[in-house]
C-alpha cells in the first residue's frame with residue numbers, strides 16, 4: 586500500500602509529464618472512484634484546466650488546476666489507497682480493464698488512473714483543506730522541537746499513533762515498522778512513557794527511513810505499488826523489519842517477530858526493541 590515515499594515518487598514521476606498540460610477531457614469508468622463531486626460533474630468541470638503544479642500532502646497527490654481566464658484555482662486530490670497508480674499513455678492506446686479514470690491531455694496522451702482493487706479516490710474541489718485539512722504535519726518538514734510537542738496529550742500505544750494521520754501525515758504500516766526498528770522502540774510502548782531521548786531517536790528514525798525510501802523510488806513489497814513506467818521501486822531491498830518475519834535482525838541476529846497491532850501485521854526485533862524503557 587503506497588505511503589509517503591511511494592506517493593512522493595509518483596508525484597515526481599508525474600510532474601515531468603503533466604506540469605503545464607491542459608486536461609481536454611475526462612472519462613470516468615468506475616464512478617465510485619470519484620468521491621466528489623458526482624462522476625458526471627467531475628468530467629464536465631475538470632475539462633479545460635491546466636495542471637500548474639503537482640504536490641503531495643501525506644498520502645494524497647494534489648494537482649493544482651487553473652482554467653483559462655479564471656483567477657481561482659481548483660484542486661484534484663487523489664488517494665491511491667491499496668492499489669492505485671498512474672500510467673501516461675497515448676490517447677489511442679487501448680485502455681486495460683483496471684483503468685478507472687482517464688484524463689485526456691492536450692498533447693495526445695492520457696493520464697490513466699489504474700486501480701485493480703477500486704479503493705482509490707479522487708476529489709475535485711475548490712478548497713483542498715476540505716479533504717486534507719485534518720492531517721497532521723509532514724514528517725520531513727517539522728523540526729525536532731515540533732515533533733516533541735506533538736506528543737503532548739497523546740496516550741496509547743506507539744505504533745497506532747504512528748499510523749494516525751492526524752498525528753503525522755504519510756506514515757503507514759511499512760515505514761512505521763521500519764522507523765520503530767531504527768529507533769529501537771517496541772511497537773506496543775506506551776506513548777506517554779517515552780523519554781525525550783527516545784522521542785529524539787524516533788524523530789531521526791522516521792526521517793531516515795522516509796528519505797531513504799524516496800531516494801530508492803519507494804518500496805514495492807508486492808504488486809500493489811509500481812512506478813509510472815510500471816517498474817518497481819528499490820526500497821524493499823533496504824527493509825530492516827517489515828516483511829522479515831523469522832529472519833535475523835541486522836543488528837543483533839535475533840529472529841524478527843511478527844505480531845498484530847491495530848489489526849496490522851507488525852514486525853520488530855524482540856531483543857533490540859524491548860517493551861521496557863530502554
Ligand SMILES: [Zn+2]
Nearest residue numbers: 834837854857
Ligand atoms: Zn535485534
